[in-house]
Amino acid sequence: xxWLTWRQFRAQAIVAAAALAVVAAALAVxxxxxxxxxxSNGLASCQARGTCGNDVTAFMDQFKAAGDAxxxxxxAGLVFLAPALIGIFWGAPLIAREIxxxxxxxxxxxxxxxxxxxxxxxxxxxxASMAVAALLTLMVTWWASPIDRAIALPAxxxxxxxxxxxxxxxxxxxxxxxxxxxxxALALGIxxxxxxxxTVPAMAVTLLLFAAVQIAVPLWVRPHLLPPRHAVTxxxxxxxxxxxxxxxxxMNVTAATDLPGAWLLSNQVLTPAGHTFTGPAPAACVxxxxxxxxxxxxxxxxxxxQQVAYQPASRFWAFQWLETGIYLALAGALGGxxxxxxxxxxx
Amino acid sequence: MTAAIAAxxxxxRYRRTQALTDCTLSIPTGRVAGLVGPNGAGKTTLLHLAxxxxxxxxxxxxxxxxxxxxxxxxxxxxxFVAQDTPTYAGLxxxxxxxxxxxxxxxxxxxxxxxxxxxxxxxxxxxxxKLSGGQRAQLALTLAVAKRPRxxxxxxxxxxxxxxxxxxxxxxxxxxxxxxxxSVVLSSHLVADLERVCDYLVVLVASRVRLAGxxxxxxxxxxxxxxxxxxxxxxxxDWEVITASHTGRQSTLVVRSGGPVRDPAWTASPVSLEDLVxxxxxxxxxxxxxxxxxxxxxx
Numbered sequence: 001x002x003w004l005t006w007r008q009f010r011a012q013a014i015v016a017a018a019a020l021a022v023v024a025a026a027l028a029v030x031x032x033x034x035x036x037x038x039x040s041n042g043l044a045s046c047q048a049r050g051t052c053g054n055d056v057t058a059f060m061d062q063f064k065a066a067g068d069a070x071x072x073x074x075x076a077g078l079v080f081l082a083p084a085l086i087g088i089f090w091g092a093p094l095i096a097r098e099i100x101x102x103x104x105x106x107x108x109x110x111x112x113x114x115x116x117x118x119x120x121x122x123x124x125x126x127x128a129s130m131a132v133a134a135l136l137t138l139m140v141t142w143w144a145s146p147i148d149r150a151i152a153l154p155a156x157x158x159x160x161x162x163x164x165x166x167x168x169x170x171x172x173x174x175x176x177x178x179x180x181x182x183x184x185a186l187a188l189g190i191x192x193x194x195x196x197x198x199t200v201p202a203m204a205v206t207l208l209l210f211a212a213v214q215i216a217v218p219l220w221v222r223p224h225l226l227p228p229r230h231a232v233t234x235x236x237x238x239x240x241x242x243x244x245x246x247x248x249x250x251m252n253v254t255a256a257t258d259l260p261g262a263w264l265l266s267n268q269v270l271t272p273a274g275h276t277f278t279g280p281a282p283a284a285c286v287x288x289x290x291x292x293x294x295x296x297x298x299x300x301x302x303x304x305x306q307q308v309a310y311q312p313a314s315r316f317w318a319f320q321w322l323e324t325g326i327y328l329a330l331a332g333a334l335g336g337x338x339x340x341x342x343x344x345x346x347x
Numbered sequence: 348m349t350a351a352i353a354a355x356x357x358x359x360r361y362r363r364t365q366a367l368t369d370c371t372l373s374i375p376t377g378r379v380a381g382l383v384g385p386n387g388a389g390k391t392t393l394l395h396l397a398x399x400x401x402x403x404x405x406x407x408x409x410x411x412x413x414x415x416x417x418x419x420x421x422x423x424x425x426x427f428v429a430q431d432t433p434t435y436a437g438l439x440x441x442x443x444x445x446x447x448x449x450x451x452x453x454x455x456x457x458x459x460x461x462x463x464x465x466x467x468x469x470x471x472x473x474x475x476k477l478s479g480g481q482r483a484q485l486a487l488t489l490a491v492a493k494r495p496r497x498x499x500x501x502x503x504x505x506x507x508x509x510x511x512x513x514x515x516x517x518x519x520x521x522x523x524x525x526x527x528x529s530v531v532l533s534s535h536l537v538a539d540l541e542r543v544c545d546y547l548v549v550l551v552a553s554r555v556r557l558a559g560x561x562x563x564x565x566x567x568x569x570x571x572x573x574x575x576x577x578x579x580x581x582x583x584d585w586e587v588i589t590a591s592h593t594g595r596q597s598t599l600v601v602r603s604g605g606p607v608r609d610p611a612w613t614a615s616p617v618s619l620e621d622l623v624x625x626x627x628x629x630x631x632x633x634x635x636x637x638x639x640x641x642x643x644x645x
Contacts, residue, residue: 007438008438101435109426
């Protein structure tokens with residue numbers, strides 16, 4: 001059975017291996033340049049000099065100018081898309097094609113039970129899927145490690161806005177979660193194929209369901225995987241990075257945080273009584289003639305506080321493991337569904 | 348001796364259609380049994396129940412004394428060639444033999460190679476490029492080289508031209524004679540089965556209408572022609588299967604234990620085709636709760 005599964009899967013495996021080789025070559029060629037930028041900007045020793053903010057900015061500017069940024073987002077996109085492609089092109093046809101061609105009748109009348117037939121298919125293609133995702137994410141994570149190290153530096157986030165490893169687009173493309181996604185997408189595709197019995201509809205349903213899960217999880221599940229940390233501090237006027245003052249004295253203030261690499265879930269400015277600050281705006285802030293510093297100073301005299309809910313950067317790997325575990329468990333559950341379906345009734 | 352297929356009250360219902368109704372039969376081992384009936388009569392359903400591809404809605408079926416597909420040992424004892432003889436289009440003939448070898452402990456590699464060689468199939472050719480007849484032969488080779496004790500064939504010759512049909516059945520006969528195995532073969536054409544079967548099952552509209560050894564069945568049925576008579580006036584030990592009447596003459600197919608002695612009738616032996624057609628006609632005219640004696644123009 002292992003031989004037959006491999007023989008049927010061989011062409012797809014070769015395509016995947018070729019694609020991985022191309023990606024590996026592109027990353028191997030450009031990777032050293034990124035490491036060189038990290039060193040040449042002195043990021044390794046910036047903490048001692050206290051210049052990390054400016055150094056990271058310089059590093060990121062050179063990174064963008066070199067065109068590495070394009071490759072960075074391309075590879076992140078590739079890691080993000082790979083599980084979906086695996087689900088659509090490996091998962092959905094795996095059983096649906098056998099049903100369409102009637103070949104399951106041939107396979108199920110050899111001297112092996114259909115549960116074993118399913119187990120070998122799931123096992124072999126499942127391992128291949130996880131291996132592809134693992135290799136891809138390993139290569140991309142290695143390649144992007146100078147950026148991950150840069151944004152983890154104090155003030156690094158300010159130097160590289162948007163490059164937070166918790167940002168949905170980066171979280172799903174680095175670390176180990178792609179392995180969980182690949183296993184889940186594959187199981188989803190196989191189950192869809194078994195239920196719908198047609199390859200093309202199964203591919204479409206796999207894409208839709210996987211996309212829905214990939215949208216729902218970062219929005220509603222991931223923030224609650226671990227209880228967030230809360231911090232309430234006296235608002236430092238120097239950290240105010242923006243305000244809007246409107247009619248009727250309404251005012252909204254936002255302040256920066258110094259939590260490098262952390263995932264901010266909420267960041268509010270509160271009144272001494274503990275309510276969200278919405279005004280009244282101090283006179284210095286609505287006057288057209290007063291300088292910006294006067295408004296900051298006036299806000300500083302109000303005794304405002306800053307309340308932050310966040311997941312610290314140190315939890316990145318805890319989140320990666322938790323989410324990977326959840327997706328692997330889902331994949332296992334779908335595999336169990338397939339076994340039940342295939343035992344109960346023939347297509 | 349256990350039966351090749353023993354069914355008791357076997358029923359399979361799909362959501363709306365009744366595919367097989369209350370089927371009770373016992374096909375002995377060592378026979379080549381023909382399963383005949385019009386399209387949609389339930390032949391494929393019966394064979395799929397026998398291979399374990401389907402589960403019965405109610406009733407039981409045992410194949411060689413065990414539940415179908417109950418484990419690797421049972422799967423090894425039953426060879427099956429499905430309708431349209433599915434093969435993996437992207438795999439070569441040699442790949443298929445290798446698959447058979449890997450997936451069947453009792454695989455007879457020599458037999459498989461010999462058959463492929465004798466058929467003149469190119470081992471390197473992809474199964475998708477084979478003709479219908481060649482594909483059927485490949486599927487049959489896979490089914491026989493696992494050395495089953497029972498071979499189930501679902502309309503194996505339906506898609507073949509007459510020459511390929513004859514060759515296929517001939518090679519099947521040679522093989523069964525050599526290997527002493529039981530065969531159940533379905534077809535909607537009686538002509539396919541006439542030369543090969545020694546046991547007959549007629550299936551019409553999801554029910555078994557007739558089952559038994561071919562020779563005793565032929566001996567027990569008579570094709571009678573004679574002056575027109577009221578069916579009620581016929582001897583009590585005659586079971587009239589079909590009766591057709593013209594103005595003066597009646598033609599009957601009857602089942603009777605003994606020979607026909609009434610000189611008013613001209614008796615002639617029935618052919619297998621006459622017999623099957625008679626039972627199909629009877630079933631077509633039968634309505635629930637009525638004695639199935641009707642006038643049918645043939």
